Amino acid sequence: MTGRLAGKLALITGAGAGLGAQMARRFQEEGALIVVNDLRKDAAEAVAKEVAGSAIAADVSDSAAVADMFAQVDREHGRLDILVNNAGFAFDGDPELEKRFNEIPVKQMAELAAGGPIQTHLDMAVTTSDESWLRMIDVHLNGTFYCCREGLKIMNRQNSGSILNMGSIMGTAGGGGSAAYCAAKAGILGLTRSLAREVVTRGIRVNALAPGFIDTDLTAPIQAARPFIEGATPMGRFGDTDDIAWAAVYLASDEAKFVTGQTLSPNGGYHMSQ
Numbered sequence: 001m002t003g004r005l006a007g008k009l010a011l012i013t014g015a016g017a018g019l020g021a022q023m024a025r026r027f028q029e030e031g032a033l034i035v036v037n038d039l040r041k042d043a044a045e046a047v048a049k050e051v052a053g054s055a056i057a058a059d060v061s062d063s064a065a066v067a068d069m070f071a072q073v074d075r076e077h078g079r080l081d082i083l084v085n086n087a088g089f090a091f092d093g094d095p096e097l098e099k100r101f102n103e104i105p106v107k108q109m110a111e112l113a114a115g116g117p118i119q120t121h122l123d124m125a126v127t128t129s130d131e132s133w134l135r136m137i138d139v140h141l142n143g144t145f146y147c148c149r150e151g152l153k154i155m156n157r158q159n160s161g162s163i164l165n166m167g168s169i170m171g172t173a174g175g176g177g178s179a180a181y182c183a184a185k186a187g188i189l190g191l192t193r194s195l196a197r198e199v200v201t202r203g204i205r206v207n208a209l210a211p212g213f214i215d216t217d218l219t220a221p222i223q224a225a226r227p228f229i230e231g232a233t234p235m236g237r238f239g240d241t242d243d244i245a246w247a248a249v250y251l252a253s254d255e256a257k258f259v260t261g262q263t264l265s266p267n268g269g270y271h272m273s274q
């Protein structure tokens, strides 16, 4: 099927790689014109070129830069039909964090297999610095809010639009050792429900995606823990980027015209209730 997003203008944050980039590809195939945002200018430009769209480099946690980005979209296009708040990170290149995420679950499973008890502890919260906690909340939760606020200034004027916020199963099921990430993602789901109620009278829908473990650069550092994650996933695998991109196409499109305030969670069965 093609043309599901025909004529729509979509801004996708963090679309220089991974899930955002694949959404950009599928959105374009379905007829949307894409504005590709990323912190990394080169990455944004490369994807924009691929999807015949345009690129805006901006850090979504910088509210002034976000306001400038939406002002540019308004100037250049005069409308905004789809906003996907996807920008995010997990480990931020912290090798110590990556090491612990790989080694500790492996040790814990070995201790359990040997009859327990588990004596290796995650102990992540007690070593999380203010700076790393705040950066996580800043990019994910504050960034999503800044983009919603500026995007809605355009959508409110139109009395139409579809916003998609990127949560995670970490924000629904939780996940040990990633308090800031889980808190930020859970906050995004709450923000989604509140905004959905607020803007429903304007014909604007606000939904969230809560992916399970998907193969992207974000999950590349946790390969040692991969067998345990796959073992806990009824489908027995990580997802691919299309598992999320097609869900995004649906929620962004008019096919989802009766859907708002929802969290759609493609996760291979890892987490079945919300």
Ligand SMILES: NC(=O)c1ccc[n+]([C@@H]2O[C@H](COP(=O)([O-])OP(=O)(O)OC[C@H]3O[C@@H](n4cnc5c(N)ncnc54)[C@H](O)[C@@H]3O)[C@@H](O)[C@H]2O)c1
Pocket: 013, 014, 015, 016, 017, 018, 019, 020, 037, 038, 039, 040, 043, 058, 059, 060, 061, 086, 087, 088, 089, 090, 139, 143, 166, 167, 168, 169, 210, 211, 212, 213, 214, 215, 216, 217, 218, 219
């Ligand atoms: N991959 C997964 O398993 C998974 C699961 C659940 C949720 N998510 C969420 O999906 C989103 C995309 O993740 P991904 O797996 O594609 O990661 P990725 O690392 O492949 O891509 C993320 C992109 O976001 C950009 N980015 C990071 N911080 C930014 C900022 N402050 N401003 C603008 N751009 C920024 C990066 O430069 C990168 O290009 C994230 O919000 C992530 O938390 C991912």
